[in-house]
Amino acid sequence: xxxxxxxxxxxxxxxxxxxxxxxxxxxxxxxxxxxxxxxxxxxxxxxxxxxxxxxxxxxxxxxxxxxxxxxxxxxxxxxxxxxxxxxxxxxxxxxxxxxxxxxxxxxxxxxxxxxxxxxxxxxxxxxxxxxxxxxxxxxxxxxxxxxxxxx
Numbered sequence: 001x002x003x004x005x006x007x008x009x010x011x012x013x014x015x016x017x018x019x020x021x022x023x024x025x026x027x028x029x030x031x032x033x034x035x036x037x038x039x040x041x042x043x044x045x046x047x048x049x050x051x052x053x054x055x056x057x058x059x060x061x062x063x064x065x066x067x068x069x070x071x072x073x074x075x076x077x078x079x080x081x082x083x084x085x086x087x088x089x090x091x092x093x094x095x096x097x098x099x100x101x102x103x104x105x106x107x108x109x110x111x112x113x114x115x116x117x118x119x120x121x122x123x124x125x126x127x128x129x130x131x132x133x134x135x136x137x138x139x140x141x142x143x144x145x146x147x148x149x150x151x
Contacts, residue, residue: 055086
């Protein structure tokens, strides 16, 4: 005969749903399932692991997106994005390296060089922007920040 186990969670846990809960101890978040068995933990500042485990709970049917959003106070869109990453890329999608900087889209080195040359000839920045097919604000901001130098 199968014996039912009552959930026996520690006192300080917060319920996600009737089977799943979590608690925080010593800067670590612990997750419990079923009869109080710990199933995962991560540092409280590890957002990638947080998103990954909650997306996994949703994908495995252990919790709904709304259960997770209510329990942790996160937005629905954050949960939906995490679920999409998990569905499309799996666990590795949460830990892949992200590029630290983006490539300049408009102010490429050759454009900067031309703009500096035209500025040194005494041309007006508005005329330079239209000649190089840039927005005036983009060029003006680059001049103020020092990316484009007046000689």
